[in-house]
Amino acid sequence: MIRGCWGNRKLTMAVSCCLVLAVIALTVGLCVGLKSDSNARDDSPRFTIDHEANTFMLDGQPFRYVSGSFHYFRAVPEAWRSRLRTMRASGLNALDTYVEWSLHNPHDGEYNWEGIADVVKFLEIAQEEDFYIILRPGPYICAERDNGGLPHWLFTKYPTIKMRTNDPNYIAEVGKWYAQLMPRLEHLYVGNGGKIIMVQVENEYGDYACDHDYLNWLRDETEKYVAGNALLFTVDIPNEKMSCGKIENVFATTDFGIDRIHEIDEIWKMLRVQQPTGPLVNSEFYPGWLTHWQEQNQRRDGQEVANALKTILSYNASVNLYMFFGGTNFGFTAGANYNLDGALGYAADITSYDYDAVMDEAGGVTTKYNLVKEAIGQFLTLPDITLNPAKRLAYGKVLLTPSLALLSAEGRAALSKGTPVESVKPKTFEELDLYSGLVLYETELPDMDLDPALLKIGQINDRAHVFVDMELVGTLSREAQIYSLPLSKGWGSTLQLLVENQGRVNFYISNDTKGIFGDVSLQLHNGGYLPLENWRSTAFPLDDTSIKRWQEGQSEKEIRLDSFLARQRILRNGPILYTGTLSVEEVGDTYLNMAGWGKGVAYVNGFNLGRYWPVAGPQITLYVPNEVLKVGSNSLVILEYQRANKTATGDDLPAVQFDAVAQLDGESGDVPLK
Ligand SMILES: *[C@@H]1O[C@H](CO)[C@@H](O)[C@H](O)[C@H]1NC(C)=O
Numbered sequence: 020m021i022r023g024c025w026g027n028r029k030l031t032m033a034v035s036c037c038l039v040l041a042v043i044a045l046t047v048g049l050c051v052g053l054k055s056d057s058n059a060r061d062d063s064p065r066f067t068i069d070h071e072a073n074t075f076m077l078d079g080q081p082f083r084y085v086s087g088s089f090h091y092f093r094a095v096p097e098a099w100r101s102r103l104r105t106m107r108a109s110g111l112n113a114l115d116t117y118v119e120w121s122l123h124n125p126h127d128g129e130y131n132w133e134g135i136a137d138v139v140k141f142l143e144i145a146q147e148e149d150f151y152i153i154l155r156p157g158p159y160i161c162a163e164r165d166n167g168g169l170p171h172w173l174f175t176k177y178p179t180i181k182m183r184t185n186d187p188n189y190i191a192e193v194g195k196w197y198a199q200l201m202p203r204l205e206h207l208y209v210g211n212g213g214k215i216i217m218v219q220v221e222n223e224y225g226d227y228a229c230d231h232d233y234l235n236w237l238r239d240e241t242e243k244y245v246a247g248n249a250l251l252f253t254v255d256i257p258n259e260k261m262s263c264g265k266i267e268n269v270f271a272t273t274d275f276g277i278d279r280i281h282e283i284d285e286i287w288k289m290l291r292v293q294q295p296t297g298p299l300v301n302s303e304f305y306p307g308w309l310t311h312w313q314e315q316n317q318r319r320d321g322q323e324v325a326n327a328l329k330t331i332l333s334y335n336a337s338v339n340l341y342m343f344f345g346g347t348n349f350g351f352t353a354g355a356n357y358n359l360d361g362a363l364g365y366a367a368d369i370t371s372y373d374y375d376a377v378m379d380e381a382g383g384v385t386t387k388y389n390l391v392k393e394a395i396g397q398f399l400t401l402p403d404i405t406l407n408p409a410k411r412l413a414y415g416k417v418l419l420t421p422s423l424a425l426l427s428a429e430g431r432a433a434l435s436k437g438t439p440v441e442s443v444k445p446k447t448f449e450e451l452d453l454y455s456g457l458v459l460y461e462t463e464l465p466d467m468d469l470d471p472a473l474l475k476i477g478q479i480n481d482r483a484h485v486f487v488d489m490e491l492v493g494t495l496s497r498e499a500q501i502y503s504l505p506l507s508k509g510w511g512s513t514l515q516l517l518v519e520n521q522g523r524v525n526f527y528i529s530n531d532t533k534g535i536f537g538d539v540s541l542q543l544h545n546g547g548y549l550p551l552e553n554w555r556s557t558a559f560p561l562d563d564t565s566i567k568r569w570q571e572g573q574s575e576k577e578i579r580l581d582s583f584l585a586r587q588r589i590l591r592n593g594p595i596l597y598t599g600t601l602s603v604e605e606v607g608d609t610y611l612n613m614a615g616w617g618k619g620v621a622y623v624n625g626f627n628l629g630r631y632w633p634v635a636g637p638q639i640t641l642y643v644p645n646e647v648l649k650v651g652s653n654s655l656v657i658l659e660y661q662r663a664n665k666t667a668t669g670d671d672l673p674a675v676q677f678d679a680v681a682q683l684d685g686e687s688g689d690v691p692l693k
Pocket residue numbers: 333334335
């Protein structure tokens with residue numbers, strides 16, 4: 020039986036397409052690069068698989084790729100070309116990227132294809148820089164991104180949606196999304212004269228579930244657009260669940276890092292069960308690893324990485340280094356893990372996605388880069404490319420003026436999204452159609468018949484500063500699994516919980532909505548608990564737009580918080596916005612050093628650099644791309660939730676520093692969150 024040409028092609032073409040492969044394509048049939056049926060110019064597909072020689076074939080020649088992952092959404096668009104050129108200079112011949120649904124489709128029916136979301140431009144630059152392309156459109160991408168790249172508004176629209184399954188609502192939305200995305204990519208497939216050779220279906224699905232109806236549907240939906248013009252493939256973790264990720268007529272690959280290189284023969288054997296013939300492919304070879312807050316920065320030895328790469332390549336395998344260039348989770352885009360690696364519960368990813376990758380967070384060449392380049396050079400011809408890395412500059416100290424208290428009337432008016440929503444139960448972030456930022460939940464406290472009485476909350480996703488009448492009384496945390504604290508009678512009448520979304524889980528659980536879950540209840544004298552109702556939920560998106568709007572409203576006059584709030588070191592009355600000016604004579608890459616501060620978000624010229632949390636570590640500095648700076652005055656806004664790095668007295672103000680080097684290995688708990 021001839022398999023391998025599904026989709027909407029005519030049967031006659033299916034036969035001619037697959038004829039050469041028919042003998043060997045008993046279980047897998049693969050054929051790409053065919054022109055559409057009516058006006059076929061050349062019947063030989065450009066990119067195919069030779070199942071006897073176990074190799075890819077490109078334009079009739081055996082082909083293997085050594086690719087590197089670089090996600091366009093982790094670098095500003097002005098930096099794309101230089102990052103890609105540095106990658107190409109190492110000898111890589113292919114680029115691998117995910118496509119992030121939530122970036123391009125931030126709200127239901129709203130699409131974004133500009134700036135950092137101009138994925139077509141990114142892929143065109145990659146083609147110009149001489150790369151073949153491996154495209155991974157997901158739609159679930161994991162990638163240590165908020166919700167694994169799936170938009171938060173799916174929860175708003177369908178509260179009980181089952182992502183990554185045959186749920187009709189999920190499938191209908193994926194269909195709408197692919198109808199927007201896929202037609203834009205058509206000219207980029209190898210069969211249409213472009214350089215995309217492979218397109219992934221789902222992502223490490225076998226490890227998650229075993230719904231083949233969904234996988235088959237997604238394969239057909241992808242092929243509807245790819246139409247034989249690139250090769251569909253899957254990636255599965257080499258474990259006993261691999262067969263759950265295997266899709267009929269889709270080329271199967273696997274992924275592993277240096278920690279599993281000693282069992283490479285067993286891993287290839289496992290892959291061969293799913294994919295008996297064709298080239299061996301490691302789609303995610305990890306030269307580094309991801310890092311959570313409150314753990315040590317994950318480092319991997321460069322020489323071990325280079326040796327393992329040589330081992331993989333000695334099998335004639337194709338390989339993708341994940342990440343070759345990691346970049347940054349700007350804004351609120353970082354994801355989180357749950358129950359991973361012995362951690363008990365929730366663990367949020369740091370803002371940097373340096374990943375101890377082959378290139379560093381600013382796109383620079385590292386010792387590891389040179390070792391990896393040397394390894395690649397033993398297998399592929401190295402191109403002769405001269406690099407012009409951006410300068411890294413230390414701009415020194417910037418003083419910060421306390422300018423706005425978030426929970427004050429002015430703060431709420433300036434930065435909240437509309438008026439508070441009133442409801443019996445607190446509204447989730449998703450119900451408020453809020454991607455991230457903060458939500459303030461307020462209710463009136465009943466007369467307490469105990470002193471103190473325990474305030475107990477079912478679940479906080481993910482962290483709450485608790486106030487009574489605007490006075491801080493403690494912090495609750497999903498990471499630390501602290502969901503209760505004592506309140507004293509007479510502290511006041513209004514209970515306020517300021518809840519932070521620290522990043523939606525991107526691996527395994529698929530319903531990580533944010534806010535307050537279960538009852539918020541107060542201990543009673545009789546041993547029972549009284550659930551608190553009638554809440555006001557106020558959303559603070561804290562996105563670039565709302566910060567810029569506030570700054571523009573301030574005109575040129577000096578903004579200064581005129582009260583005792585301004586002199587606080589520990590922010591006992593809620594977050595404060597600090598503003599400052601960075602004067603620049605020469606533009607370069609730099610790192611914002613947040614040493615001495617607590618936890619918050621930083622903006623340069625209205626660009627959200629991401630979350631900082633130096634008291635937790637290990638990340639101390641935030642990467643500031645040279646592209647967001649300009650010669651002259653640059654505005655700096657720090658929204659600090661917990662504490663300033665010193666007390667502001669008179670003109671003696673707290674400060675931050677701009678350094679020329681990153682500090683990602685700061686002191687931290689050094690222990691997994693147990
Ligand atoms: C790799 O490919 C070459 C050329 O086709 C072949 O001679 C060699 O045996 C292959 N090596 C392995 C380990 O498959």
